[in-house]
Amino acid sequence: MGKSVINGLRSLFGLILLSMLAVTVAASIDQNLFVAVRNMWPNWWFRATLADAYFGFLTFFVWVAYKEVHLWRKVVWFVAFMLLGNLTIATYMLLELAKLREGDSVKTLLTRRNG
Numbered sequence: 001m002g003k004s005v006i007n008g009l010r011s012l013f014g015l016i017l018l019s020m021l022a023v024t025v026a027a028s029i030d031q032n033l034f035v036a037v038r039n040m041w042p043n044w045w046f047r048a049t050l051a052d053a054y055f056g057f058l059t060f061f062v063w064v065a066y067k068e069v070h071l072w073r074k075v076v077w078f079v080a081f082m083l084l085g086n087l088t089i090a091t092y093m094l095l096e097l098a099k100l101r102e103g104d105s106v107k108t109l110l111t112r113r114n115g
Contacts, residue, residue, distance in 0.1 A: 003102075005106075006097060006100060009093070009097055010094065010097050013090045013093040013094050013097070014090075014094065016086060016089075016090040017087060017090035017091060017094065020085075020086050020087045020090065021087065024087065053085060054082070057081045057082060057085055057089070058081075060081065060089055061077065061078055061081050063110075064077050064078075064081075064092065065077075065078075066113075067096075067111075067112070067113055067114050068113075068114050069113055069114060069115040070115070073114070077092065096109060097109070099112075
């Protein structure tokens with residue numbers, strides 16, 4: 001994988017992490033999460049968007065479950081994905097990208113197991 005691709009992915013996931021932190025903090029300051037969910041729950045588009053997000057988190061977790069060898073790490077990552085969503089996904093990707101060495105390929109990023 002070329003250095004520019006690695007740097008591009010780091011930039012992408014860094015931007016996602018910072019953006020999600022900013023929007024989460026702003027939303028938290030504006031309104032309590034549980035009040036917001038109670039108010040929006042009757043709206044079917046809210047439910048569809050929520051289901052879409054959590055199915056996406058679960059899909060990403062399937063890949064993480066393959067990569068992580070130890071059960072305790074799988075459990076920790078699963079809980080983090082379900083509680084923090086894309087904040088955790090961006091963090092996981094940044095950690096995985098940091099492990100890459102010069103000359104590693106996309107295949108290494110996608111298939112290397114963490115033991």
